Amino acid sequence: MSRKIRMGMVGGGRGAFIGGVHRIAAAIDQQIELVCGAFSSNPEKSRLSGEDFFLDPSRVYGTYEEMIKKESELPEDVRMDFISIVTPNHMHYGPAKMALEHGFHVVCDKPLAFDLEESRDLVDTVNRTGMIFALTHNYTGYPMVKQARAMIKNGDLGKIRKVVVEYPQGWLATLLEADTEQKQAAWRTDPSKSGIAGSMGDIGTHAENLAEYITGLKIAEMCADISTIVDGRQLDDDGNVLLRFDNGARGILFASQISVGEENSLAIRIYGEKAGLEWHQMEPNTLIVKYQNKANEIYRTGVGELYPETVAAARTPAGHPEGYLEAFANIYRNFSKCVQARIAGVEVDPIYNDYPTVEDGLRGMEFIYKVIESGKSDQKWIKM
Numbered sequence: 001m002s003r004k005i006r007m008g009m010v011g012g013g014r015g016a017f018i019g020g021v022h023r024i025a026a027a028i029d030q031q032i033e034l035v036c037g038a039f040s041s042n043p044e045k046s047r048l049s050g051e052d053f054f055l056d057p058s059r060v061y062g063t064y065e066e067m068i069k070k071e072s073e074l075p076e077d078v079r080m081d082f083i084s085i086v087t088p089n090h091m092h093y094g095p096a097k098m099a100l101e102h103g104f105h106v107v108c109d110k111p112l113a114f115d116l117e118e119s120r121d122l123v124d125t126v127n128r129t130g131m132i133f134a135l136t137h138n139y140t141g142y143p144m145v146k147q148a149r150a151m152i153k154n155g156d157l158g159k160i161r162k163v164v165v166e167y168p169q170g171w172l173a174t175l176l177e178a179d180t181e182q183k184q185a186a187w188r189t190d191p192s193k194s195g196i197a198g199s200m201g202d203i204g205t206h207a208e209n210l211a212e213y214i215t216g217l218k219i220a221e222m223c224a225d226i227s228t229i230v231d232g233r234q235l236d237d238d239g240n241v242l243l244r245f246d247n248g249a250r251g252i253l254f255a256s257q258i259s260v261g262e263e264n265s266l267a268i269r270i271y272g273e274k275a276g277l278e279w280h281q282m283e284p285n286t287l288i289v290k291y292q293n294k295a296n297e298i299y300r301t302g303v304g305e306l307y308p309e310t311v312a313a314a315r316t317p318a319g320h321p322e323g324y325l326e327a328f329a330n331i332y333r334n335f336s337k338c339v340q341a342r343i344a345g346v347e348v349d350p351i352y353n354d355y356p357t358v359e360d361g362l363r364g365m366e367f368i369y370k371v372i373e374s375g376k377s378d379q380k381w382i383k384m
Contacts, residue, residue, distance in 0.1 A: 112361025198235025226375025
């Protein structure tokens with residue numbers, strides 16, 4: 001192609017954290033340009049945000065409905081190619097469905113939607129329209145996560161027997177949402193905006209997605225203990241889940257936002273018949289592989305012989321830290337390659353077909369519903 005992919009954004013205006021992350025990630029490979037947006041539910045804030053990004057004022061919109069309608073009326077060589085949705089959970093479904101039905105591809109923050117019904121409808125809409133849909137489970141973009149996935153896929157660990165995945169945070173150890181200035185805390189703990197789950201929906205789904213992505217297995221059953229520890233909070237802030245996978249492997253998942261002193265300590269340990277591995281999001285360039293009768297191996301991003309999937313995801317020379325933004329960018333890069341190939345009418349290199357899809361989003365929403373159901377039930381095991 002002789003041009004960049006054109007992006008419109010829903011949400012992510014002044015004062016928003018995740019919008020900036022998406023814009024940086026989309027720009028890293030210079031394959032995508034931001035051309036329009038409805039950056040806030042407040043039209044004036046959206047206008048001011050458009051000024052911040054030096055956009056044509058005529059393409060800064062007051063609502064996502066206006067943006068999608070007017071962009072679809074523009075000439076094909078001008079209008080946006082896709083939208084990026086960076087809003088709270090309850091605002092994912094509307095713009096995603098409308099964009100798909102107007103012929104625009106979609107990148108959406110996780111979770112997929114507000115509830116299971118909306119999630120299923122988005123899967124049906126993607127299948128019906130044939131548009132490309134990427135969900136930003138960004139931790140799948142790390143090179144060493146891809147190395148772990150490739151090692152398991154190629155049998156380096158043997159049959160998987162045990163999976164231990166955890167995501168502790170400490171930022172909600174107090175009733176932070178009571179502070180009117182804490183907007184991130186407020187919507188994430190509000191069932192009218194977040195949905196039926198708090199911690200399990202916000203970060204538990206990242207743990208679930210990482211476990212299934214790396215192992216290639218599916219959670220078949222679960223037994224959950226879900227708690228709301230902080231007095232006055234409406235949604236869960238801590239949970240512990242026993243897992244059974246579809247190959248017979250056993251697992252443990254814990255997600256907590258009241259673990260004082262923890263930042264974003266997502267970590268996973270996987271044990272097979274021949275070897276085990278361990279990866280920590282706080283030290284993302286390192287993957288440890290463990291053996292019964294010989295020394296551990298330490299894999300590092302950019303060093304030595306790595307699987308092609310790993311090499312394709314690495315961006316800087318060895319020893320230069322790669323992190324959160326680069327992992328996010330790998331999702332945008334792969335998505336953009338698929339969109340470019342679609343526009344050009346050619347087959348995309350299969351290595352770029354590696355990004356979380358609408359189906360992964362549905363798996364995440366099913367996990368949320370089942371884990372909350374299990375947490376409330378006296379029944380020991382609940383099937384996924």
